Amino acid sequence: MTRVFDLHADLGMNIILKQEKNETRILENYHIQPMLQGEVYYCAAASFFDGSQNWKQMKEMITETRREIESSDCGWIRKPKDLDPESDKVSFIMTVEGMCGIHSNPKEKISWMYDQGVRIASLVWNETNDLATGTAGDPARGLTDKGRKVIREMNRLHMIVDVSHANEHTFWDIYNTSERPVIATHSNCRTLCEQPRNMTDEMIIATAERGGLIGMNSYRRFISADRKHQNALALAKHAKHIADIAGHQCLACGFDYLDYYRDMSKNKNDLYRADQTQNFIKALREVGFTEDQVEDIGYRNVFRFLKDNM
């Protein structure tokens, strides 16, 4: 067994949906146990915005996610000293996926998110918004001036920029604007699976050269177009490809498990829930990573990155 840091779990939406049904203690009742079974001791609790939310709705999801973390029997990562390699509880770090609700006063809003505990954030999901362009947007459009301001403010606060849903144009604009390394919390390789959500070799190498991270995504369509190869072993081969072209120090996990949203009856494989996470760790050994490298990919690369950049 190897400890794992999962850089992407869409927990914010799940918290809101369950609260609407008058449920409480959602992390404890639904999420922490499967994480512990899979040795996921560190997890990014993302607040996800698909382009349709306003600032009030963004604030609500981020606030409720913070309250859940504060009231649960878990750790909360806000500073490097909160990274405990021996903790027996799950620790969460707050992240944001998409900033569609930001139209004015970006500096104030980023600062509010930071005060709530958000330490990693992407400017855009797949849509096009006031700040940036996602994977479904115009390939000729990238970051806007407002988006550049957001990047600078994030750099100033040490809030980490996530490029996972950015289109290629936005990726390179962010790369050229950000003074700090960026991370792709949940993206694989385009060379092994042609998909705009995955990264080209050039993007991977550029991210790694600056000390950034790439979190391996378990979503089956981002692993392979071929149903027979949508599994933990095929995902480990993405990791192997990245290690071959850019070194293993940039590798991390960002599984984006969706079992708590989707009916998985037709989508089951050996890596769709947190309690199956060790299947990926086992697959990393099978494709040739050493025990030391497996530990790095499991959580140590993320610890090192956060200690340097948070």
Ligand SMILES: [Zn+2]
């Ligand atoms: Zn996503």
